[in-house]
Each structure stands twice: as C-alpha cells, then as structure tokens.
Amino acid sequence: MTGAPLPLTAPGPPPTVVERWRALRRESRADRVYRAVLTAVAWLLPALLLVIAAELVTGAWPALKTFGLRFLTRSIWDPVASEFGVLPLIAGTLYVSAVAMLIAVPLALGIAIFLTEFAPRRLRAPVATLVELLAAIPSVIYGLWGIFVLIPVLRDTVWPLVRPALHWLPFFQGAFYGPSVLAAGVILAIMVLPYVAAVSREVLLAVPAAQREAALALGATRWEAVWTVILPYGRAGIFGAVILGLGRALGETMAVTMLIGNRHEIGLSLVQPGYTIAAAIANEFAEAVTATHLSALVLAGLVLFAITVVINAAARWLIWRVAKGSAAGSAAL
Amino acid sequence: MRRRRLGRRIVGAAMTGATYGAAAVALVPLFAILGMLVVKGAGSLDLNFFIKASVPLGETGGGFAHAIVGTLIMVALAAAIGVPVGVGAGIYLAESGGAKAATIVRFVADTLNGIPSIVIGIFAWTWIVRPTGRFSAWAGGIALACILAPIVARTTEEMVRLVPNSLREAALALGYPRWRTSLQVVVRTALPGIVTGCLVALARVAGETAPLLFTALGSLYLSTDVNRAMAALPLQIYSYAVGPYDEWHRQAWAGALVLILLVLALGIVARLVTHRKAYG
Numbered sequence: 001m002t003g004a005p006l007p008l009t010a011p012g013p014p015p016t017v018v019e020r021w022r023a024l025r026r027e028s029r030a031d032r033v034y035r036a037v038l039t040a041v042a043w044l045l046p047a048l049l050l051v052i053a054a055e056l057v058t059g060a061w062p063a064l065k066t067f068g069l070r071f072l073t074r075s076i077w078d079p080v081a082s083e084f085g086v087l088p089l090i091a092g093t094l095y096v097s098a099v100a101m102l103i104a105v106p107l108a109l110g111i112a113i114f115l116t117e118f119a120p121r122r123l124r125a126p127v128a129t130l131v132e133l134l135a136a137i138p139s140v141i142y143g144l145w146g147i148f149v150l151i152p153v154l155r156d157t158v159w160p161l162v163r164p165a166l167h168w169l170p171f172f173q174g175a176f177y178g179p180s181v182l183a184a185g186v187i188l189a190i191m192v193l194p195y196v197a198a199v200s201r202e203v204l205l206a207v208p209a210a211q212r213e214a215a216l217a218l219g220a221t222r223w224e225a226v227w228t229v230i231l232p233y234g235r236a237g238i239f240g241a242v243i244l245g246l247g248r249a250l251g252e253t254m255a256v257t258m259l260i261g262n263r264h265e266i267g268l269s270l271v272q273p274g275y276t277i278a279a280a281i282a283n284e285f286a287e288a289v290t291a292t293h294l295s296a297l298v299l300a301g302l303v304l305f306a307i308t309v310v311i312n313a314a315a316r317w318l319i320w321r322v323a324k325g326s327a328a329g330s331a332a333l
Numbered sequence: 334m335r336r337r338r339l340g341r342r343i344v345g346a347a348m349t350g351a352t353y354g355a356a357a358v359a360l361v362p363l364f365a366i367l368g369m370l371v372v373k374g375a376g377s378l379d380l381n382f383f384i385k386a387s388v389p390l391g392e393t394g395g396g397f398a399h400a401i402v403g404t405l406i407m408v409a410l411a412a413a414i415g416v417p418v419g420v421g422a423g424i425y426l427a428e429s430g431g432a433k434a435a436t437i438v439r440f441v442a443d444t445l446n447g448i449p450s451i452v453i454g455i456f457a458w459t460w461i462v463r464p465t466g467r468f469s470a471w472a473g474g475i476a477l478a479c480i481l482a483p484i485v486a487r488t489t490e491e492m493v494r495l496v497p498n499s500l501r502e503a504a505l506a507l508g509y510p511r512w513r514t515s516l517q518v519v520v521r522t523a524l525p526g527i528v529t530g531c532l533v534a535l536a537r538v539a540g541e542t543a544p545l546l547f548t549a550l551g552s553l554y555l556s557t558d559v560n561r562a563m564a565a566l567p568l569q570i571y572s573y574a575v576g577p578y579d580e581w582h583r584q585a586w587a588g589a590l591v592l593i594l595l596v597l598a599l600g601i602v603a604r605l606v607t608h609r610k611a612y613g
Contacts, residue, residue: 031511031512034515038421039425042435042486055459111352111356113352136596138596139567140570141366141589145366147574148369221344247447251449253450253542253543278449297455298459301452
C-alpha cells in the first residue's frame with residue numbers, strides 16, 4: 001500500500017473515511033495476530049527440515065564415528081561382523097537411475113514436444129492428463145505389476161529374442177532370472193517419465209512465441225523450429241527437469257525393492273540383480289537387530305538425503321533460471 | 334535446392350511422427366497396468382474382502398478390511414496434521430509476495446518434496462518409534478503428514494495466487510481489515526482449488542508404502558488403536574506380493590485394485606470440486 005491519498009468518493013461522515021484509510025494503511029492488532037499465526041505455521045516447514053536433518057545425523061552418529069568416510073568407499077556389508085560400507089549401494093542406485101533416465105528422457109522430451117508443438121489441440125489436454133495419471137499410480141502397484149507382468153515378459157519373450165545379438169556385451173552377461181537392474185530400471189523409467197514430461201512441457205510453454213515465429217518466418221520447418229530454436233532456448237530448464245526426475249529415481253523405493261533382486265555387489269550386467277540405498281533400507285531396517293546395523297542404515301539414509309537435497313536444489317535453480325519467478329516444477333507434483 | 338528441401342521435410346515428418354510415437358509408448362504401460370489390475374483383481378473382490386481381516390493360509394474368506402481401515406485412519410491422521418500446516422504455509426507464501434523469508438520457505442517446501450519417502454520413514458522411526466519404543470499408527474500418520482504438508486503448501490500457494498489482485502483491493506477499499514480480506518475474500522475465492530490440491534495430495538500419500546514400513550509396520554488384525562502397529566493397503570499389498578503363495582498374490586492384486594480405485598476416486602472428486610468452481 002502506498003501512502004498516496006485514495007480516491008474515496010463514497011458519501012459518509014469523515015471518521016468513516018479516516019477509518020477506511022487507516023484500514024488500508026495500517027495493520028490492526030487482529031492483522032498482526034493473523035500474520036503471526038501464518039508465519040509461525042509456515043516456518044514449521046523449515047523447522048521440519050532441520051529436525052529431519054538433526055534426527056538423521058544423530059541416528060547415524062554411531063556408524064559415522066565407527067566407519068568415518070570409509071563408509072562411502074567400502075564394499076563390505078556384513079551385519080553379523082558389524083562391518084558396513086555403501087559403495088555397492090551407491091553404485092547400484094546411480095546405475096539403476098541412469099538406466100531409467102536413459103529410457104525415460106527421450107520419451108519424456110518427445111511427449112513434451114508433442115504436447116506443446118505437434119499434437120492436435122483437442123488431443124493435448126487428454127494426453128497430458130493420461131501421462132500425469134502415470135504419476136498417480138502408487139509405487140507398490142508398479143512393483144506388483146513389475147513382478148507378475150513385466151519380469152515374465154522381459155524374461156520369456158524379450159530376452160530370448162535379443163540375447164543372441166547382445167550376449168557378448170558386458171551389460172548382458174550371465175543368466176537372466178528376472179529380478180534385475182534391467183527390470184527395476186524399466187519400471188523406474190515409467191515412474192519418472194510423467195515428472196520429466198510435465199516439467200519439460202512447462203519449460204517449453206515458457207518459450208516466447210516470438211522465438212518460434214521468427215524461426216518459422218526464416219523458412220524453418222516446424223521440426224527445425226523445435227530443434228534449432230525452442231529446445232536450445234529451454235535447454236537449462238529441460239536439464240533441470242531431467243535432474244528433477246533423477247532426484248525422484250534415486251529415492252524411489254518400493255518398486256525398485258520388489259524388482260532389483262537385492263545383491264550387495266557392484267556389477268555391470270543389466271540382467272543380474274543389484275541393490276540400491278533405498279531398497280537396502282526398506283529390506284533391512286525392520287529386521288536389523290544390532291545397534292550398529294541400524295545406525296549404518298540410518299547413515300545410508302543420510303547419504304541418500306544429502307544426494308537428493310543437492311540434486312533437487314540444482315534442478316530448481318536451473319528451472320527457475322528459465323521460467324523466472326514462476327513456480328516451476330510444482331505442476332508436476 | 335529442391336532435393337534439400339524435400340530432405341528437410343522428410344526429417345521433419347519423421348521427427349513429428351517420433352513424438353507421436355513417444356506419447357503412444359508412454360500410454361502403453363498406463364493401460365497395461367490399469368487393465369491388469371481389473372483383470373487380475375476384480376475376480377477376487379467380494380463382500381468378505383471388505384469386511385474380513387486376513388486369515389491364515391489355507392482358510393478361505395479372508396479379506397483386506399484391516400488394511401482398508403488402517404489406510405483410512407492413517408490418511409485421516411496425516412490430513413489432520415498436514416493439511417492445516419500446508420494450507421497455512423501456502424497462504425503465507427502467496428500473501429507475503431516476494432519477501433525473502435517467503436523465498437526461503439518456498440525453497441524448503443520444494444526441498445522437502447524432493448526427499449525420498451523412505452528417508453521420511455527413517456526420520457519418523459528415530460523421532461517417534463524409537464523414543465516411544467513401539468511401532469504405531471501415530472508414527473505412520475505423522476510420517477505421511479510430513480510428505481503431505483509441503484505438497485499442500487505449494488498447491489495452496491498457487492491457487493491463492495490465481496485470485497486477481499483487484500478482488501483484494503476491492504475488499505480493502507471497502508474497509509475490510511487485512512485478515513478478513515485474506516481469509517474471507519482471497520482464500521474463500523481460492524477454496525475449491527485448495528480443496529482440490531489437498532485431495533490430490535491425500536491420494537498420493539494414501540499410496541505411500543515406504544514411510545510406513547517401520548513406523549506403522551503392518552498387522553494382520555483389524556485394529557483401530559492408533560498407539561499400536563497398524564495395517565495399511567500398500568503394506569499389505571507389498572507383503573503379499575513378495576510372498577510365495579498364489580493365494581497371497583491373488584489378494585495382492587485385489588488390494589491393488591481397491592487402492593487404485595481409492596486414489597482415482599480422490600482424484601475425480603478433486604476434479605469435480607474445481608469444475609464446480611468454474612461454472613458456479
């Protein structure tokens with residue numbers, strides 16, 4: 001509110017006008033109470049983040065003290081001997097997520113371009129809704145479908161077809177029993193697809209129409225306008241969308257736990273079982289007996305927490321740079 | 334020249350086709366999953382499924398009543414805690430504009446949204462389960478509330494922001510104090526949108542499994558005691574799906590069908606609420 005006199009022309013006794021003017025200019029006590037309550041409630045969120053971080057550090061402290069930084073670089077995971085290191089878990093998490101992103105990103109970008117550039121107008125809203133519906137399916141249902149539909153299809157139909165052509169590659173060594181990096185990666189790809197697509201679409205929508213029109217006016221085909229002008233313009237934001245999807249993939253728990261096969265080893269083969277940080281926590285936490293084992297799992301959770309916080313911050317920053325000020329990414333929630 | 338132009342047009346057509354293909358490929362798993370849920374789940378849905386708790390293997394007539402009740406209780410707990418905090422924070426974010434404090438809260442809300450739900454589960458365990466010494470529905474509900482609140486905050490903010498500023502100015506010009514302007518004019522106008530956001534967020538937490546694994550733990554008995562371990566639909570689906578018995582798998586599919594119907598029902602109600610706003 002500025003202090004400029006307001007053009008109040010309504011008839012009435014002068015005190016009323018003064019009162020109205022005051023109401024505009026100054027906060028009453030009730031206003032201050034209202035604002036204080038809202039502020040207090042809103043700051044519960046930062047408080048929650050701090051409490052989460054503090055609880056994780058406290059819970060992880062015994063393991064942190066025992067293992068130190070070796071925790072990150074060792075490959076041993078032996079609850080009986082109380083020796084723990086998360087290197088295979090970190091490697092597995094990154095590997096599965098990379099596989100998922102490799103599948104999901106081209107598809108998601110294609111969908112975003114389809115929805116903003118090529119789709120007939122009447123198809124846009126329904127297709128966008130259907131793709132978003134993928135994000136509404138609970139993780140445990142993806143896992144269930146993965147166990148009883150995806151794995152049998154991959155194992156009995158796809159694998160016999162492609163094995164002769166691919167079995168010499170390091171990525172396809174060994175027997176394929178079902179639970180594997182590949183199965184988990186494919187499910188994960190389906191799960192992050194709607195997030196990457198929705199944010200990319202928002203970024204592409206934020207590209208000024210003049211950019212597109214200029215390219216078309218210079219004689220570019222519709223595709224050339226997309227490839228040479230629109231995508232480069234939104235590059236940072238699309239990168240942000242991909243990283244946001246990566247953040248989701250790294251922390252996804254249930255579907256991966258049900259499909260990855262739980263093997264504490266580093267391996268390149270996609271058809272062999274692997275393990276991720278989230279899956280190890282989900283599998284072992286409720287059954288962990290010793291204090292060290294529990295603490296090691298909390299420490300693994302702290303590592304996951306740190307990775308996802310950094311990745312999310314980077315993604316938000318990139319998206320914010322493109323769609324300045326707008327609440328980027330939130331539509332994908 | 335002409336040949337080059339033809340080449341460019343072919344590339345354009347091919348890539349346009351590829352984007353159509355990408356959209357089609359993405360929809361295959363959607364329909365495959367929904368179709369499979371109906372095919373495999375519908376046959377096992379009968380009255381017993383909704384009114385009986387789990388029975389030992391070998392006996393017939395068991396159901397998921399305990400899990401359905403558990404999910405409803407914990408989602409209600411989460412809503413009771415998470416919705417007020419989320420809506421309050423959302424109003425704060427929208428009403429304090431570009432203030433620096435609001436920027437921090439907004440960033441924190443996004444950060445909380447990005448934290449894996451399993452990490453929230455660990456947090457609820459160290460914060461509640463370990464000190465109280467037992468798994469409880471409380472711990473599960475609070476874990477879900479921690480996921481719910483930041484989502485609700487961000488959707489509420491967006492909905493409140495959509496209210497035109499002229500409405501706010503009009504109310505202030507009529508002599509409304511600020512708090513009444515905010516609550517009775519701005520928030521009231523945005524209310525259908527806020528309700529929609531809350532329902533969508535509730536649908537999401539209703540399907541969460543990871544934060545309940547070591548907070549509510551799961552149970553095979555019908556219970557409404559929030560101080561004890563409690564079953565939940567996603568937990569029961571998980572433990573039956575990874576179990577070795579066909580009978581369990583059959584029930585897991587049926588449970589999954591119920592869960593997705595619950596999630597979709599919340600989503601449809603959410604859409605109806607906003608729809609009424611647009612034409613009301």
